[in-house]
Amino acid sequence: MTIDKKLNGTSLVIALEGRLDTMTSPQLEEELKTSLEGITDLTFDFEKLEYISSAGLRVLLYAQKVMNKQGSMKVIHASEPVLDVFDVTGFVDILTIE
Amino acid sequence: MTIDKKLNGTSLVIALEGRLDTMTSPQLEEELKTSLEGITDLTFDFEKLEYISSAGLRVLLYAQKVMNKQGSMKVIHASEPVLDVFDVTGFVDILTIE
Amino acid sequence: MTSLTVKAHISNLSMVQAALEEWLDTIGCPMKISLQLQMAVEELFVNVASYAYGEGEGDLTLTFDYEEELSLVRISFRDQGMPFNPAECLEKEEESTRLQVEDRGVGGLGILMVYKTADQVHYSYQDGWNILTLEKKL
């Protein structure tokens, strides 16, 4: 997985490419732990994300909890396999998906 | 494996990327069967060739036999693993390696 | 039928996934279903690696099977860890999907994802072996 960050003031766009799974989620978690300070507007661009497993959901849940306290978060361009996972796990009701 | 061809008059340069192995050699063989007509000068560029197995050697031997009749053939930029294979199989004495 | 036996350790996940992905390619499985099955296998693999043998070590055997006449993929997991029927977690995980974000804990979704992805999940415990089988039509 590659993580691409674009910071614009207090807005951060994180684009992921590849798989957000057991092996790669710790990488994203580390990244978020240092990158979310002061951010009011977080966007995950999942256009190039192939699939997400429960380990990835865990990190998204963490991000959502942080952003609920300091701003807002949304997910854009999620592909069908990723949307299916959000659907069956009830993440459709937790996340803002565009 | 990807096969990249550059034709210049009766000179042909074939650059291979990936692996010339059991699965991919038939592809190269097909390509050669239609591409060598009228060629007097054949160059294999192996800069991006990761490895070669005996199935690949077989196709190179075929190409060398054809080119012995109608011109010349050489191999350039072969990497160490590929050179090792040429070495142990005596292909160093058959091929022109630069 | 193809089978793969590895130490049930997370370091072997990449190998299992690589083998599964190639195998699914070989039988002509469409990308979308391939990704779904890789996800399901990841969840179950990680569970066996994390819980089945407690602090101890043990093996996991995966088998991949394709019934061409039915276009049916069958993937099974065999381990000799503690008896564990994932169906027993299902209801709780279904409930957790209705929780608000602040009430959600970490984890507890993998098994649900597996059941929702596969067409059939079958579990049995025989002679000290957990045997879990997923089926999915291509």
Next chain:
Amino acid sequence: MTSLTVKAHISNLSMVQAALEEWLDTIGCPMKISLQLQMAVEELFVNVASYAYGEGEGDLTLTFDYEEELSLVRISFRDQGMPFNPAECLEKEEESTRLQVEDRGVGGLGILMVYKTADQVHYSYQDGWNILTLEKKL
């Protein structure tokens, strides 16, 4: 130790290679040695798939093993095909490396490449099984 059992059919080569490549990555095998081992495994796999069971079908079991203290990789092949000791082909293949281009036939180099690549090759026939083991120090 990891083991992989497949039908000895050429269509399974990609899966075997993918699993081997990931496994070698996992144990920290350097790229150059990884490519050498993949080449050796390809040669032997193709031989078993092509010759071991004649016109019939049968399985091939590969095991991957890493002895960390010795930095030693051990890969073994087991099949129930016709007894075949590759060492018996070695001399002929050595000779063929000295032939001129026009005298060379197709094939007959794979086993030589395997012996030149591995540090050790060991063959035995036991209870109907061909057992061939390669060793290579990282």
